[in-house]
Amino acid sequence: MYCSLKYNILPYCTKIKVLSFMMFLLFVFACLFAFATQSLQLFSDKKYQLLKAQYGQQVIERLDEWKTLVEQNQNKSDMEKLNLVNDFFNQSIRWVDDNKLWKKKDYWATPLESLTKGAGDCEDFSIAKYYTLHALGLPINKLKITYVKALEYNQAHMVLTYYASKKSEPLILDNINKKILKGSKREDLKPVYSFNGEGMWISKQKKLGKKVGSSQRIRLWTDLVTRINKELE
Numbered sequence: 001m002y003c004s005l006k007y008n009i010l011p012y013c014t015k016i017k018v019l020s021f022m023m024f025l026l027f028v029f030a031c032l033f034a035f036a037t038q039s040l041q042l043f044s045d046k047k048y049q050l051l052k053a054q055y056g057q058q059v060i061e062r063l064d065e066w067k068t069l070v071e072q073n074q075n076k077s078d079m080e081k082l083n084l085v086n087d088f089f090n091q092s093i094r095w096v097d098d099n100k101l102w103k104k105k106d107y108w109a110t111p112l113e114s115l116t117k118g119a120g121d122c123e124d125f126s127i128a129k130y131y132t133l134h135a136l137g138l139p140i141n142k143l144k145i146t147y148v149k150a151l152e153y154n155q156a157h158m159v160l161t162y163y164a165s166k167k168s169e170p171l172i173l174d175n176i177n178k179k180i181l182k183g184s185k186r187e188d189l190k191p192v193y194s195f196n197g198e199g200m201w202i203s204k205q206k207k208l209g210k211k212v213g214s215s216q217r218i219r220l221w222t223d224l225v226t227r228i229n230k231e232l233e
Contacts, residue, residue, distance in 0.1 A: 042067055042135060043112050043231045051116060062092055062115045070135045081136045082162055086173045086180055089128050094119050095175060108224045112231050122158040125175040127224065129160045130196070138162075144194035144201070150176070152188050161194060195221065 043063075052060050069088055073081060096119040098107045111128035114120040120128070126145045133143055142163050150157035161170035161183070170183045177186070194201050195218060 041232055042070060042132075044233055046233070047112070047231050051112075055116060059116055059118070062118065063112070065092070066111070066115055066132070070132060074137055076136075078138060078142075078162070078164070081133060081138060082171065082173065082180055085129050085132045085136070086178070089114075089125055089132070090175055090178045092118065093125060093128070093175075095121060095125075097121060106220065108220045110224060110228050110231060113227075122175055126158045126160045126173070129173050131228070133160075133162075140197050141166075144170070144196050146170075146194035147192045149190040149192060150188065151190060157189070159189070197225075 048063065051063065066088070069084060073084055076084070093114055096117075098104050098121055101107075101117060101119055101121075102109070106123075108127060109117070109120050109124045111131050114124045114128050123145075130143050130145055134140060144161045144163070146159050146161045148157050148159060149155070157176070159175075160173040162173065163170050171180050172183055172186050172189070173180055174186075177188075183189075183191070192202075200218070
């Protein structure tokens, strides 16, 4: 009886260690689950209810379509996600200048603000696509919001670029030319710089370019991130 008890019951200190390890594993899994859930959250229920009370059914339908797009396409390939998101925002948002829409010279709207208005300028299209693709599971290091010069219009413009790898030629997601094309096929665009949540780069048409600092140097970007975080509260 003693031997059986000895080999089937762990010493007290060992049981404590095992219990502690199991508690640690549960904590890790809980954190991972919370992170995964958070990555899918586009806005809080509180924010949704406020918008539902304030705006009409058309706005709520756009928000529901956005939420459904993210929830139901997590397992698609990168290219499928790029096409879905590019088409969704190009069809859901009409181009309107910041002065007319926000009464400001330059304003970077959150994706939620753009969909609520049903309008935005080139920055807003790019930002909305960037955040939605990240919510769909694309790593930030594959996505860059890129400031370019639109040669045909002789004016500043912004697009989203996707890099399959650091050495890959980027794909361009644009609200002017709505077809996703390689950078080398967009001779109408001259890249200037790009950025994301990880940094800022001096752009080149066929590759990533040279990293020159943090995206926190861009005031409009830090203000945008603050407002997006508030929408999740």
